[in-house]
Amino acid sequence: MPTTYDVRIWKIDVYKGKTTTAYTVMWRVGAKRWKKRFRTSALADSYRADLISASRRGEAFDTETGLPVSAARPAQVVNWLDFACDYMDTKWPGAAATYRRSISEALTAITPAMLDGIQEGAPDGVAMRRALHRWAFNTARRDASPAAVRSDLRWLKQHAMPVGRLAERAVLRGVLDTLAQRLDGRPAAASVVSKRRRVLFNVLEYAVERELLATNPLPTFKWTAPKVSSGVDRRTVVNPVQARTLLAAVGEAQRSGPQLVAFFALLYFAALRPEEAANVRKHNLSLPSSGWGEVYIDEATPYAGADWTDDGAQRDVRQLKNRARGEGRTVPTPPELTGYLNHHLASRPIGPDGRLFPGERVPELPKLTYMRTWRAARRRAFTPDVVDGPLGATPYTLRHACVSTWLNGGVPATQVAEWAGHSVEVLLKVYAKCLDGQDAVARRRVEDALGGR
Template structure:
């Protein structure tokens, strides 16, 4: 790699976006322009100062990378912890709040599997908090930290393996194994393992991009991930009688239950995702006094936690899942849901911005915990202890599964169901095409008839 002493460092530029501000350091090496972006002015100034200092010392710069020789050498021995922080910062501006949190959780697990020693190691719970809530949160990393957190981060930075160690199968394999096990020793769901493995692989690809590794060693490693189950567990799908009984039970749960009946109704009768129902506003409704109406869904507000959103709210306002910003979809509103929505508006009104579903305090966003508690109490009231222990309607999201299954089993074409539910037909048939309770018996009767058996009686 060729070097030169022809270096010129420019003033830092600031780009003000709609949600984030980026500070760019610009410099030329042998006439080739280089640019590096930073979340804060302090980080940009620090990096620029390093470039200026190296130039004034008469240090050679690499023409291809634009970095001083000393800095380039340091990067080739970069620790995993520093790389993970850089990866988070690179992804942060364009990532959804839930993705930011998921990245932090995965990288925390990986980092704790790459410590070089246990000597002087802080408490495991403290380490996870330091990594997951501070180090891998770009907006909080430079804030004042509790002394215990700051001390834990200093220990982590001193005692994490270099990125280059991942090229060793004896190091990489335990890291992948760590992604499969929960803190209590029980295995993670295969979908969680798959998601975290993808995050690790993407981070390693970033290391290759930065020339810290020559190639991604993960594909070549003989390691088998747990098999991912894509289909919905049929046992979790409620039939219409069970779903309506649960909705009625929600209405008796004080104090928030009555204002959540229509919310859960949107999940069951219109197959909305919870984050779509939370964002539903009066302007999204096209309803007659009675009968069929329509819901136009154009926004989702998934719960991420205020530490991960740009707005500081617990919910992140986003476009619909797998849709471009500004895209919407129209869902039919059955007469039963039309009645529920009219009743809800008459009883509780709407927020100042037109939102239908809010917390008990005026205009407050609907807390996730309120939704979960009301559903759990309704299940406990309706079902026996034996049924409560099963997956049947175990989470509010299972109402959406039940809705899509009902449509499919009712004979609605898969293309139409996919459009209503916001899925591709392939994903729909792979995940949601499940039978309701009692459908198996009807199928068996058809088989008996085909075999020539006459019905009894």
């Protein structure tokens, strides 16, 4: 490939006709002049900026194509859909089931922006995302996809752009804007956008590794992502009275409620994550007949769905979050939790493997079961206005309430971090929130300090 560093890039030429306006980027490589016409000034500006960036990086230009070497590589003909499937296959063996699903969701969100814009024969949005998420970006299921899905994937492959187009600013901006939206066009949650952007960064790094891109364009690309809240929304955190009211309502929720009271109690009194509580077995418990006991946690079983696990189970057996495999933690059980657990062991069936909360038809506790029970308990315990609000919206808020209670009760942050399975830094950043109802106490103290007037 003959190359040169003798490059000059001129201003955009604007032609205004009677019915249309054209924007032409013009530049010279060696002795030859090149131009490329666009329908919008934004696209022209973006294309020109890419040329200028390549020149400033000291990148050589191909005299036969007029493009930077990175943009002229034959490897750019690699199809986005093939590349994305290859990336998924590379990540699949060592990834947790939940991470596999997250990668697939991100790639599915990116792909519409990597199509050529032709609509004729295109599958509808729902069918497209189903074909991508459940089949194309699932290494274990791809070869078994139904005929209708294979037809949709063939169309997508025919109309997918080359991977190298991600070096173009206009294309990259389109990808970022697309992954920030839901299927209905509304903005996606900031935390979802953040996860998708991290996957996109890794995808671009893999493209550089495959020599499909010269550099990863994302770190230097200016794009404002939605701000992600680092703390717990204090409106979701229940106080002790509300927590006990919810536990009582769980026990009255048929038909799984009585079996799950101790499950939710572990979240509230021991700050276990749902995936940790679902995996508690009898041998993990050290309980007196009354008083303080202990629960030792050494594994978690996060829900991922049967499509994403290696054995087809709904849950994936993993080490504890932020800990090495085999490393566990011991959490004390207050007398009230000890009572809930002893009552459960004495009155409720446990699984053949000693699991405290087996499913009715499967060894693991289905996420759908405890979520359905939790929603029923909220309806029973709260007024309709409160049910429609964020207070105790998910079972995970019980863990937030527990950690907040420990901190507000004066337990040292280092000890709380050890019990909750966090670093002190993360603990104080995320979980050090006031309980619902503490505002009134604080306001009374301020009023007293002001002399009660």
